[in-house]
Amino acid sequence: MSDVKISYYDGTKSVKTIVDEEVPYPDGKLIVSRTDTFGNMTHFNQAFVDMSGYGEDELLGKSHYILRHPDMPAAAFADLWNTIKKGEKWKGYVKNLRKDGKYYWVYAVVVPNVRDGKIVGYASVRRKPSRTKINECVELYKTMLAEEQS
Amino acid sequence: MKFTMTVSPDFSPDHIAGWYVFNTWLQIQSEQSIHLELYNSFEKQREDIKADKIDLIYANPYDASMLIREKGFVAIASPFQKSDEAVICVNSESDYTCVEDLKPGCTVATADDPQVSTIGMIMLEPADLSSGNITVDEFKNYVMVAKNLISKKADAGFFLKEAYDDMSKFIKSQIRLIVSSQISIIRHTFLVSPNFLENSSLDEQGVRNLLNSMHETEKGASTLKSLGFEKWDNQDHEEAEFMIDLMDTLID
Numbered sequence: 001m002s003d004v005k006i007s008y009y010d011g012t013k014s015v016k017t018i019v020d021e022e023v024p025y026p027d028g029k030l031i032v033s034r035t036d037t038f039g040n041m042t043h044f045n046q047a048f049v050d051m052s053g054y055g056e057d058e059l060l061g062k063s064h065y066i067l068r069h070p071d072m073p074a075a076a077f078a079d080l081w082n083t084i085k086k087g088e089k090w091k092g093y094v095k096n097l098r099k100d101g102k103y104y105w106v107y108a109v110v111v112p113n114v115r116d117g118k119i120v121g122y123a124s125v126r127r128k129p130s131r132t133k134i135n136e137c138v139e140l141y142k143t144m145l146a147e148e149q150s
Numbered sequence: 151m152k153f154t155m156t157v158s159p160d161f162s163p164d165h166i167a168g169w170y171v172f173n174t175w176l177q178i179q180s181e182q183s184i185h186l187e188l189y190n191s192f193e194k195q196r197e198d199i200k201a202d203k204i205d206l207i208y209a210n211p212y213d214a215s216m217l218i219r220e221k222g223f224v225a226i227a228s229p230f231q232k233s234d235e236a237v238i239c240v241n242s243e244s245d246y247t248c249v250e251d252l253k254p255g256c257t258v259a260t261a262d263d264p265q266v267s268t269i270g271m272i273m274l275e276p277a278d279l280s281s282g283n284i285t286v287d288e289f290k291n292y293v294m295v296a297k298n299l300i301s302k303k304a305d306a307g308f309f310l311k312e313a314y315d316d317m318s319k320f321i322k323s324q325i326r327l328i329v330s331s332q333i334s335i336i337r338h339t340f341l342v343s344p345n346f347l348e349n350s351s352l353d354e355q356g357v358r359n360l361l362n363s364m365h366e367t368e369k370g371a372s373t374l375k376s377l378g379f380e381k382w383d384n385q386d387h388e389e390a391e392f393m394i395d396l397m398d399t400l401i402d
Contacts (some may be wrong), residue, residue, distance in 0.1 A: 030332075089399070
């Protein structure tokens with residue numbers, strides 16, 4: 001267990017307790033959430049609540065980065081935002097941080113909600129990733145993080 | 151003017167009579183002449199949708215996306231508390247206990263149901279399986295899928311959960327469920343065409359009122375029971391659009 005300071009894209013920082021223990025992704029479930037155009041959560045399903053470890057009132061209106069794990073490189077999220085702001089679909093493997101400091105891996109797909117030609121928000125659906133892909137990403141993200149911190 | 155209604159071909163055979171009863175109920179309530187056309191295959195149904203031969207449809211989420219965004223259909227209602235889920239089964243005598251036990255090169259049996267195939271393939275992803283490293287055999291219906299599992303021609307089979315639940319005890323005793331989706335948010339939807347709204351005496355709200363109050367009368371309630379659900383749940387435009395967005399995340 002260790003305390004780590006995490007810096008977010010909007011300049012805010014927070015200290016999170018990190019526990020090096022993975023919570024397995026439940027078979028067959030999809031984690032669904034929806035945000036406004038700024039990334040603040042407007043809807044989520046029960047699987048999202050269960051896996052995040054937060055209560056519903058702690059999530060509603062909060063930025064999605066509440067789940068950001070310090071092992072995730074900033075470049076991954078920069079790519080996500082650059083892609084969805086263009087109106088395109090983004091896919092990738094993400095290590096998420098739970099409220100209790102543990103983590104879970106997801107395969108995430110994010111799409112813009114386009115209404116009358118305008119992006120009004122984003123929907124994200126996460127599903128269970130393969131262990132092979134997770135292992136590949138562990139190595140890749142380590143390298144990316146090292147480059148960001150050098 | 152005569153209109154045509156159809157139902158996604160993945161409906162349970164137990165509900166065929168129910169859809170005819172529903173069609174009669176709808177004709178009486180709406181005072182419109184409506185012909186019910188049922189299809190055995192998704193392909194033939196899609197041909198007729200593309201040819202603008204369909205005016206009302208109880209569509210699976212996969213087809214609802216196309217009907218709303220490409221054909222201008224309007225979503226009216228979905229079955230209350232009834233979502234579309236898929237399951238993966240194996241032969242009951244096999245050694246497979248979870249998806250990760252299935253290996254590249256295995257054979258998967260599926261019915262001609264794009265939505266169930268999509269969810270089924272997603273549930274295979276944790277085992278690093280995709281259409282590129284497995285053999286997918288497609289059959290006309292779920293009984294054929296079960297037969298292929300029982301005869302051990304297929305290692306695993308995809309089923310609409312409702313179809314699996316409705317199978318006989320004899321079939322179920324020979325197959326074993328290894329994973330069931332819990333998606334909850336993807337549902338069949340009753341849609342009406344722009345042609346129906348333009349040329350019938352009912353507007354969109356009129357159709358909504360009919361379906362949303364259907365469970366309040368004895369005849370309506372018994373008809374709904376024969377379709378396998380309790381009542382209709384109103385689905386507004388935004389809910390339908392959001393479901394389409396979610397479907398988009400599931401399709402590569």
